[in-house]
């Protein structure tokens with residue numbers, strides 16, 4: 001039985017030890033079957049893994065060392081506390097410091113889910129970012145405590161972004177599996193990873209759509225709520241100890257929002273995860289799923305404590321929530337200055353809430369709880385050792401990315417197949433127009449034009465790859481932010497995967513156009529034409545990804561690529577002879593990939609060909625030759641005569657091909673640098 005089938009058939013009830021089952025039935029290997037699996041260790045890092053004591057024995061010392069890195073420092077979860085945290089920026093307009101968040105404190109225990117609520121601009125995202133360790137520490141004040149001791153929250157948490165950046169042509173399972181493949185260290189067996197994928201699919205209620213595609217403009221996919229659940233599942237596949245969610249229900253209807261929070265609460269309880277989520281106006285049902293509430297206004301805490309006690313707290317302040325009202329709406333109306341006509345009064349009201357909370361028993365209790373957990377904690381137990389930022393090495397990252405890109409390109413009509421169809425149609429149209437161009441001297445310009453058009457138009461149409469690339473880029477940006485992989489493997493995978501598809505495009509074009517136009521006969525000439533077309537397209541493709549990475553906006557990238565290609569056509573040496581190109585633009589001629597490709601294919605075509613001159617009527621044996629011997633005594637001229645007359649004497653096919661390879665490498669290095677710089681800027 002295949003591991004995948006086995007995993008699907010497995011009992012996903014949480015009372016049974018799943019990994020023991022996997023080991024027993026998947027492999028049939030004595031190493032797995034001899035003893036029951038004894039302990040599942042959830043790692044302290046975001047790169048959590050399932051490691052049994054038994055399987056540890058099988059590992060080599062270096063793997064054991066790596067496992068040590070991932071050993072769980074917090075088997076019972078993390079009580080996450082923040083004490084008096086603030087965030088201050090320097091306002092360049094007023095030239096003064098400005099407090100965005102001030103004096104916030106709170107504590108959330110393992111298995112609890114806390115909502116950060118507040119009106120727009122209250123500071124929810126800022127507070128979430130501070131807690132998640134995503135803000136510049138120079139501007140942050142206060143303390144973050146993990147089980148009462150200061151610690152590096154980023155090592156034990158995952159920040160789940162709002163967007164649903166998933167590969168549309170892949171299924172829910174494939175998307176989550178990709179995350180699992182990259183986020184678990186290599187010593188976690190593939191069957192264990194698949195098991196974990198199946199488990200999280202079940203936990204997020206995605207069984208029914210697990211093998212459905214996410215959806216693209218061409219393929220109707222899963223619903224918005226299912227997509228959001230798949231996106232969250234793929235980001236927390238490693239079961240980090242703390243999860244931060246940035247408005248996980250935005251844009252969803254109340255039923256979908258409810259299902260998402262329900263799944264998250266279930267995960268939190270089941271795996272002792274501490275969850276903090278910012279949320280906009282939850283429905284009554286969704287609101288009632290939260291354990292704790294942090295209400296903020298003007299960057300200050302207006303209430304922090306048990307969700308259930310919030311109603312009583314506000315009742316105590318004279319703001320009774322009527323039985324049929326949604327408490328979340330009720331609180332937000334109370335603290336939202338946008339609902340108040342008198343702005344001075346609104347300001348006063350918010351400040352009265354801030355003061356009431358500052359003097360409240362609720363706040364005193366929270367602070368005392370934080371103090372007591374800080375006292376009881378083992379002093380600075382948290383190890384500050386640096387975890388590896390990536391769970392997988394360069395080769396593994398490249399492998400998984402290449403495999404996914406291959407699937408994406410195979411299934412994504414936008415990326416290649418539309419282009420293949422378009423190029424084949426164009427090749428046939430060219431073949432009809434230039435049908436058997438012949439060897440007469442009046443056909444010389446037709447030949448040049450066919451070569452120019454083949455290169456220029458084919459390269460130009462590589463803009464068709466921009467939408468597919470930009471779609472992929474969104475996913476890559478999110479995955480990079482989650483530290484799934486580094487830039488190098490992505491650039492390499494993108495390069496590797498473009499090769500077979502560009503080969504297909506160049507081959508289909510050559511197969512149709514070359515014989516129909518009647519270019520230089522012979523397999524080696526057709527092959528050289530194909531290779532040059534391939535190299536030109538690879539450079540064009542590399543230029544497209546570089547420009548789209550610099551400006552990831554469709555219309556802007558399209559305009560810039562079109563401009564660059566148009567410019568390269570002008571300085572290519574076809575419309576204007578090479579020696580007539582203005583000195584100021586000569587540099588462009590040499591970095592123009594179309595020039596190297598065009599010159600390569602005309603050399604390949606013309607060299608060794610013989611063309612007929614026109615006989616002069618009435619003259620005995622005299623000929624009119626446009627190229628070569630013009631004395632009138634020769635009835636033919638050679639292709640080399642043509643090349644010489646245009647200054648193409650020195651073309652060396654190997655060197656010209658190497659120039660195209662060099663340009664490809666240069667564009668790809670540029671692509672790498674741009675992605676690296678963007679990551680640093682972000």
Ligand SMILES: Nc1ncnc2c1ncn2[C@@H]1O[C@H](COP(=O)(O)OP(=O)(O)OP(=O)(O)O)[C@@H](O)[C@H]1O
Pocket residue numbers: 089100118119120121122123124125126127
């Ligand atoms: N770096 C910054 N420079 C200037 N102002 C900032 C900066 N960061 C946050 N702010 C301001 O601080 C306030 C709080 O911003 P924040 O994004 O945290 O609010 P929010 O509650 O998440 O709002 P929303 O619900 O609309 O997303 C806003 O008025 C915002 O303009």
